[in-house]
Amino acid sequence: MRDPEPGHFRRPKDLSLANWDRAPHNRWTYQHISDFLPTGPIASGEPMALMAADTGLDLAALTFTDHRGDRVNAAAALDGSWTDGFLILHRGRIVLEDYRNGMRPGSVHLTQSVSKSVVAALAGILHHQGCLPLDRSVAAYVPELAACAYRDATVSQLLDMTSGVHFPEDVADPVSGIGLMDIAVGWKAAPPGTTSPRTVRELVASLRRLSRPHGQEFEYRSMETEVLGLCIEAATGRRLADLVSELIWRPMGAEADANFAVDPEGYAIADGGLSASLRDLGRFGLVYAEDGCANGRQIVPEQWGAQTRAGDASLFPERYRADRPNGAYRNQFWIADVDAPVILALGVYGQMIYIDHRRDFVGVKLSTWPRAINPSMRIDMQNLMGTIADNLSSA
Template sequence: MRNPEPGRPPRPNDLTLANWDRAPHNRWAYQHISDFLPTVPIASGEPMALIAADTGLDLAALTFTDHRGDRVNAAAALDGSWTDGFLILHRGRVVFENYRNGMRSGSVHLTQSVSKSVVAALTGILHQQGCFPLDRTVAAYVPELAACAYGDVTVSQLLDMTSGVHFPEGMADPVSGIGLMDIAVGWKAAPPGNASPRTVRELVASLRRLSRPHGQEFEYRSMETEVLGLCIEAAIGRRLADLVSELIWRPMGAEDDANFAVDPEGYAIADGGLSASLRDLGRFGLIYARDGCANGRQIVPEQWVARTRVGDPALFPDRYRADRPNGAYRNQFWIADVGAPVILALGVYGQMIYIDHQRDFVGVKLSTWPRAINPAMRIDVQNLMGTVAEVLGAD
């Protein structure tokens, strides 16, 4: 197959719904979601300039401590972690920017669950406007969901993923949890004879089981964000992509249109459907690094950002403590250590926004790992970011 764009990998001839998000096909697919899946645009506006800073940062000369406790080279870590884009912002300036695998400035890349953090930022804005109370239940916003397991879950519980709804996040099961969601959003074909729901709304309405009382503990479930998105659209009467454009993307000075993949009903896939450019994800990170401000304006309420940084480790069960012994989850962001100033937006296959507000530091890494989840590699990238932040210093 002839490559129409020199330097950019061609579309795999055998790309299918079954393999597009798996290696090696994800190396192409994550930068071309709109070429084979339905999407809706998130319009940009007048861009906020990002100025380069000459700090002399040399990743080839920098080492950090990896998950084994060994000192490793930062540049080699990028080489070995299927990097597509890597960006460092310090004090609002570009310190390091690197593109690989055919990606370039302006390319958009699937962010997977980083999408959740953007939807949470939108929630904070709407809440401050007084049109989206957090103590209201799902049924209050979407009456048709009153009979399902999410009916009496509050928006606050969705944000912190503390509902008791039974929805396993296992990646491999096509007939439960995230496997059903992949079918409902149109990312995977249903197995022969499978009568599972074919839209997000239908899937939510079909859920009936509880694993525990609501509010008792954190459990990572992408469905919480999908339900949050349904509530937002019902409360405001507008599509999620248009709200993100109007209230986040344009105000923060995004320079590139982003997009949301949509389900067969046209509903934006809130938990993982956002594709955006490297620099615009950096701009989004600046909002949280700077108490909700970016591009000379308050975009997300300061109180919302402050609340996002403070999680409750008592809600964090043991199964999440192996690599986050003092961790928490708040407002659709991960807190690796409740005693540290760092929050993270994370997505499978190696997507990360690392935000340290004390150092006015934002790091973004877009990747296409061969495996969806790789805790060791995630820790290494996180430690690399932390080391670069320390080298650059506090604001």
Template sequence: MTGSDAAPPAGDRPRPAGLTLETWDRPPLNRWSYQHVDEILPTAPVRRGVPAPLTEAPAQLDVRAFAFPDRHGRRLIAGEVLDTSWTDGFLALHRGRIVCEHYANGMRAATPHLTQSLSKSVLAALAGILHHAGAFPLERTVAAYVPAFRDSAYADASMRHLLDMTSGVDFPEDATDPVSGVGLMDIAVGWKAVPAGNPSPRSVHALIASLRGRSRPHGARFEYRSMETEVLGCCIKAATGARLADLVSSLLWQPMGAEHDASFAVDPEGFAVADGGLSATLRDLGRFGLLYARDGAAAGRTVVPEAWVRDTRIGDPALFGGAYAEGRRRGAYRSQFWIDDIEGSVITGLGVFGQMIHIDWQRDFVGVKLSTWPQARDVARRVEACDMMAAMARALAGG
């Protein structure tokens, strides 16, 4: 299905009342703001080069008719799943061609949408490109790349620890206190105002340098923390001397044939918000997913090294568990991608409020879903969307 709802184009929709720095990224205002980040926050462009067209497959997949069983045996209709999960855009690619493209909530093909933590997967691809070029050794420590972090709890963590989120640094992702854990990061990157009289760090670099606590040895187990990606981004910038937005442009967006410019939100010092600040169009996220479905290649040339892509598919379930295992039978996490089943052929990129890239390399299938859920995390809704895309991949590939 190719089309859109009857809502006006995103550019024609007025800024909603009550949108402030405190409220912009929370429901229901996220329904507007995720398509208008550059009107709310400072950003840096990720320039495209010569676009590589995506063509439509001769036979389109009709989401209004596509029925599938979820893992609980219920019969669901894809269109109803999209309609009831605050979808802004959905794209399915099979064998590199569009089999389904759907827009809602005023979004259009040229509309950039905040990707939240899908940004992490893009940054990991950048790290892989640089690593295989010899410019970014993964065994080096944070302090070796950024001497200013030598007193930080991250100082002796390696790039591999950061990529797999296995450092032992104490920095809780789900803290409710706005001035601890990820709440501090929101202030540091400029996504939330500084509370009156609060001495919180005012930039990503300052926040990383201030961290001292550890909860375990590096490498002991996986714990999802967005700060790991911010530290990784700082190390990439230190290793190359280039802005992250420029690197993503020259090493990813241009070589893969992106159709539109993307952008990164930046902190008060102009540093890209590496863990969740990327805004991009639906099709360009599909192009990115195709790199991981096709061993790193686009239009016959290698963009992401094949060895890096293949390694990303192999995680260690022994480091993975607890709440992260919910909905993941034999799960793992590797290089900023989720693996639901280490014996399967799927990796996923995920972002809060319903951002998803589903990549099945054996079936040459990529699904992208951009959303504005009313909750940051919803396991049932995530699993339902994953089941839908897995069913589409099986149907298109003949099993």
């Protein structure tokens, strides 16, 4: 089976804010965000060449263990998971590159929460430069937020999502949590008669409730990344998109301009607005796989990468342990097992960067799943990446 629900790759006639990010429309929209939402450019520069490696890797001949414990064919699993782009890099070289659903080299694709990991890399660079002390509070960076629940959370707590601010992520309720976020960034219309905040800054300022003390435990909340982005812009006086271009995209040798979707006041949607090409996401993964280096330059401080792999499992509460029993979250990356610290940048609808530093291995998968969250399919793709890394490392 190949491409279970092929995209016809033309703009849906009934496209609207209500349906753009849902199946089947996402098969087109995720590669065309700039065609119907406001965006800000992330400029590329002189590209770093990615050479090909002849490893003889054949997914049709490879099997892996899926979420049920069954052995399944790797090629069939890729075919059945709404793949738009798939890239494998080993020791800095391209082992496999596969485009589907109208995607091609140079196409950009919405990465959803993979964006968080890019913003965190930017934070690491700025911290190393002395621009972003991690122990400073949100209110110290953004005084206008001195009355909100984030006021005394630190940048470090934002990076690890350990603030105690109440912001439910699990249900897209249009009057609370992530539902309000969608309205504030301009991705959904406000229900008639409501007065929801209409920008990210307004939404953050409106939050007043704590669920627990800051620093007590991890809870996945996209709002943490938005507040981090506001702190970064306040500390530097620069826009996020320009900083990502200057400090990450151009130095690492990106070959295609990327973009951030922006909210109504032009603020980059830090938690999920990045659209980028498959190869450039691979280049970003290489930065973390190769001690912060890419294109012959130190992009992210080596120590930052090491810290990112050193998650604290004691902060990972029981509700996240069903499929990550020894997992953690650090610097806006997921760690499946702190004893074998592969780090993952993950986004809803099937976006993934899988980084195994020990094996100098990077896998990127861009997808348009029909459901936003599919734990079984994510586990399968994670296991597939691990099996490919095993295969290449033992060759």
